[in-house]
Amino acid sequence: MSEPEEVIRLAAKGDGVTASGRHVPLSAPGDLVLADGTTQPGPHRVVPPCRHFGRCGGCQLQHCDEDALADFVTGRVVHAARSQGLEPETVAPVHLSPPRSRRRATLHAVNGGARAVVGFSEGGSHRLVDIRECHVLAPELFALVEPMRAWLSQRRDRYAAQIDLTLADQGIDCAIRNIKVEGLHQVESLLDFCRDQKLARLMLDQGFGPEAFWEPEPVTITLGNVPVPLPPGAFLQATPDGEQALVGAVREWLGGAGQVADLFSGLGTFAFALAGPAQVLAAEAGRDAVLACKAAALRARAPVEAVHRDLFRNPLRPDELARFDLVVLDPPRAGTRSQVEQLAQSQVPRIAYVSCNPSSWARDCALLAERGYRLADLRPVGQFRWSTHVELASLFVR
Numbered sequence: 001m002s003e004p005e006e007v008i009r010l011a012a013k014g015d016g017v018t019a020s021g022r023h024v025p026l027s028a029p030g031d032l033v034l035a036d037g038t039t040q041p042g043p044h045r046v047v048p049p050c051r052h053f054g055r056c057g058g059c060q061l062q063h064c065d066e067d068a069l070a071d072f073v074t075g076r077v078v079h080a081a082r083s084q085g086l087e088p089e090t091v092a093p094v095h096l097s098p099p100r101s102r103r104r105a106t107l108h109a110v111n112g113g114a115r116a117v118v119g120f121s122e123g124g125s126h127r128l129v130d131i132r133e134c135h136v137l138a139p140e141l142f143a144l145v146e147p148m149r150a151w152l153s154q155r156r157d158r159y160a161a162q163i164d165l166t167l168a169d170q171g172i173d174c175a176i177r178n179i180k181v182e183g184l185h186q187v188e189s190l191l192d193f194c195r196d197q198k199l200a201r202l203m204l205d206q207g208f209g210p211e212a213f214w215e216p217e218p219v220t221i222t223l224g225n226v227p228v229p230l231p232p233g234a235f236l237q238a239t240p241d242g243e244q245a246l247v248g249a250v251r252e253w254l255g256g257a258g259q260v261a262d263l264f265s266g267l268g269t270f271a272f273a274l275a276g277p278a279q280v281l282a283a284e285a286g287r288d289a290v291l292a293c294k295a296a297a298l299r300a301r302a303p304v305e306a307v308h309r310d311l312f313r314n315p316l317r318p319d320e321l322a323r324f325d326l327v328v329l330d331p332p333r334a335g336t337r338s339q340v341e342q343l344a345q346s347q348v349p350r351i352a353y354v355s356c357n358p359s360s361w362a363r364d365c366a367l368l369a370e371r372g373y374r375l376a377d378l379r380p381v382g383q384f385r386w387s388t389h390v391e392l393a394s395l396f397v398r
C-alpha cells in the first residue's frame with residue numbers, strides 16, 4: 001500500500017498538489033492524501049462558509065484558511081516573476097480583500113418555472129446556481145438578488161438574462177441584458193422595481209443595445225476624492241480596499257515625481273489619486289472613459305489631461321515618454337507588449353506596472369529587465385477573495 005502524500009501547494013487553478021505532482025481538487029496545503037484516494041484535512045483546511053461552495057463557479061478556495069490564501073496569491077506572483085528571471089528586491093505582505101467587499105459582479109437569470117433562478121454559473125458549466133447567500137458580494141448588491149428574483153418571477157416567457165451590478169456613489173448601477181419589457185404593465189412594474197429598490201441606474205438591453213431606463217440623477221464613482229461620471233460598463237477595480245491597496249502602492253512610489261503618465265487609465269483611478277502633487281497625463285482607448293475622466297478633471301480643476309489613444313497600436317514613444325518621472329501602466333489581461341517595448345528604450349526613471357495577470361506581466365517585464373530596469377518592489381493583491389484570480393502592483397527603477 002502506498003504512503004500518504006501531503007498536499008504541498010495550490011496550483012494556479014486551485015487544485016492542491018502533492019510533492020509527486022498529483023492534483024487533488026478541493027484540498028488545502030497540509031492535507032494528507034491517503035492510499036484509498038480520500039483526503040485527511042490538515043491545519044489549513046477550514047469549513048467553507050457558503051452552502052453553494054463546490055458548485056458555484058464564483059469561488060474556488062473557500063476551503064482554505066487565511067494563511068493558505070495569502071501564500072497562494074503571493075506564490076503565484078513571485079513564481080510568475082521568477083519564471084521570467086525576475087527577482088524582486090522586496091515582496092510586500094499580500095493584501096487580501098475581506099469577505100463581502102466585491103462592488104461589482106455579473107449574475108445570470110433564467111425562468112426556472114414557478115420561480116426565477118438568479119445567481120452565478122456553476123464551475124465549468126452554463127447551469128445556474130440560484131444563490132441564497134453570497135460571501136463575496138457587498139451586502140448592498142446581495143440585497144438586490146431576492147427582489148430581482150421576485151420581479152423576474154412574474155414573467156412567463158423564456159429568457160436567459162445577464163445582470164451586471166456595480167455599487168456607485170448613488171447606489172446600485174444595474175444593467176440587464178436579454179429581457180424584453182413590453183407594454184405598459186411591464187414598463188410600470190420595472191419602474192416600480194427601480195423606485196422601490198432605490199436603484200441609481202437601470203440600463204436595459206432588449207437586443208438593440210443598452211438604453212438608460214432609469215437614472216434619476218447622473219451616476220458617479222469617486223476616485224481620489226473626485227466624483228467621476230460612471231459610463232455604463234466602464235472598468236472599475238473589483239473592491240474599494242483592493243483599489244486602495246493598488247493606489248496606495250503607486251502613491252508611495254510617486255516620490256517627488258512632478259510629471260506622471262497613467263497609461264490604460266480607465267476613468268482615472270490612478271490619475272486622480274496622484275494628481276495634485278503631480279501633473280498627470282491619462283491615456284485610454286475607451287472613449288466614454290476618456291470623456292468621463294476629462295469632464296471630472298475639468299470640474300474638480302484637477303491637473304489631469306485625459307487623452308484618447310489606442311496604446312496597442314500607437315504606444316507612447318521614447319521621445320514622448322522623456323518628460324515623465326513616473327509611468328503607471330495598468331493594461332488589460334493580455335498585457336502590453338508594444339508599450340513595454342517603447343518603455344524599455346526610454347529613460348523613464350520609474351515604472352509602476354499594475355496587472356491582473358501575473359503571466360503576461362512577467363513576460364512584459366522580462367523585457368524591462370533586459371534593458372536595465374530592476375524590480376524594486378512587488379505587492380501581491382487578492383481582490384477576488386477565494387478565487388484563483390490574482391493581481392499585483394510592481395515598481396521598476398533604473
Ligand SMILES: C[S@@+](CC[C@H](N)C(=O)[O-])C[C@H]1O[C@@H](n2cnc3c(N)ncnc32)[C@H](O)[C@@H]1O
Nearest residue numbers: 264265266269284285286310311312330331332
Ligand atoms: C485593467 S483596466 C485599468 C483601468 C484603470 N487603470 C483603473 O484602475 O480603473 C484596463 C484599461 O485599459 C483600457 N484599454 C484596453 N485596450 C486598450 C488600448 N489598446 N489602448 C488603451 N487603453 C486600452 C481599457 O478600456 C481599460 O480601461
